[in-house]
Amino acid sequence: MTAPALPCLSFESPVGRLTLVARGDALAAVLWPQDAARPRRVVLAALQESPAHPTLQRARAQLQAYFEGGRDGFDVPLDFAGTPFQQRVWRALLAIPHGQTRTYAQIAQAVGSAGAVRAVGAANGRNPISIIAPCHRVIGSNGTLTGFAGGLEAKAWLLRHEGALAP
Numbered sequence: 001m002t003a004p005a006l007p008c009l010s011f012e013s014p015v016g017r018l019t020l021v022a023r024g025d026a027l028a029a030v031l032w033p034q035d036a037a038r039p040r041r042v043v044l045a046a047l048q049e050s051p052a053h054p055t056l057q058r059a060r061a062q063l064q065a066y067f068e069g070g071r072d073g074f075d076v077p078l079d080f081a082g083t084p085f086q087q088r089v090w091r092a093l094l095a096i097p098h099g100q101t102r103t104y105a106q107i108a109q110a111v112g113s114a115g116a117v118r119a120v121g122a123a124n125g126r127n128p129i130s131i132i133a134p135c136h137r138v139i140g141s142n143g144t145l146t147g148f149a150g151g152l153e154a155k156a157w158l159l160r161h162e163g164a165l166a167p
Helices: 054-067 085-095 105-110 117-125 150-163
Strands: 006-013 017-023 024-033 047-049
Touching: 006 054, 017 054, 024 054, 085 105, 085 117, 105 117
Parallel strands: 006 047
Antiparallel strands: 006 017, 017 024
């Protein structure tokens, strides 16, 4: 028996085409075009375009307002599917203020696992709800931009847009 298709909504953004995925009444993923080659966040074959889904409409409207500079936070209900450790890391991402960055070590400390910097990096890389759960705000300890699902160019754009990176 196959799982029912998850509702999704795709749209163009300043950082590329994004696909929003809902599970029930919550946002479950923000997918990038590159995710088709590495479907680790949700089963891409099980998506069904659902432009009228209220959660997806709300998430798209909030993201569009963010991209236009009129919003610096989100209040869409989120459905993080992952291990308890991953969920702690993803929730810590939500606490990083707009326009600021944190290092992987700072996130490890925030989740009570100061020695788990690599595990934090792995969890950050598996964040299913990027931009809204702002994994782009996590940088290397030396200030360098490190991996991002949307690519480093998109990460740099997002950080410049938020004022966390010089233009």
